[in-house]
Amino acid sequence: MDPVAQLAALRESMLTSGLLDEQFTQLQKLQDPDSPNFVTEIITLFCQDGDRIIRELTTLLDQPTVDFNRVDAFVHQLKGSSASVGAQKVHNASIQFREVCKQKNKDGCLKVLQTARTEFNDVRGKLQNMLQVAEAVYFASNAGEDPQEERPSQTVHQSHCNIIGSSPTGDRGDQDSRETLPDEVVKVVALAEPS
Secondary structure, rough: HHHHHHHHHHHHHHHHHHOOHHHHHHHHHHHHOOOOHHHHHHHHOOOHHHHHHHHHHHHHOOOOOOOOHHHHHHHHHHHHHHHOOOOOOHHHHHHHHHHHHHHOHHHHHHHHHHHHHHHHHHHHHHHHHHHHHHHHHHHHHHOOOOOOOOOOOHHHHHHHHHHOOOOOOOOOOOOOOOOOOOOHHHHHHOOOOOO
């Protein structure tokens, strides 16, 4: 399958399955020449925030006495973050999580945390896949370039790792890193948007 078509199919699959909602489409429409890395930056922030929030929630719910107000505050952050990127299933799990938290039900919170973690990992993996296909499109479109010219493969690889929250060696890496994909890759991700 043509990589551009594959990219569009991945996006459509995520929308059709309910993993993403129309907010993701709206997000893509906000990307313009003045902010060519906008979508990549939003995805990166979502993944970094999601990892951090889920770790915090796990820690809070492992305590003998749970501070449900703090749990609710973190769940509220996850709900907002998932809504901003259009991660519908994570957003829905967050809504359910807040309801269970209001009931101060630790067992219920642990169960919904597992659902939220699973949904988050699923959407993060699919977004990573989308960006890897975008990388393939970028390299295919530049296949005719001078092979002696330096190619940004390490930078692109590092960017993908930052989006999924780890370094190329598997370490967590610098959480404050804001490396992004080359403009050409970001433009290819935007190509997956229906016209």
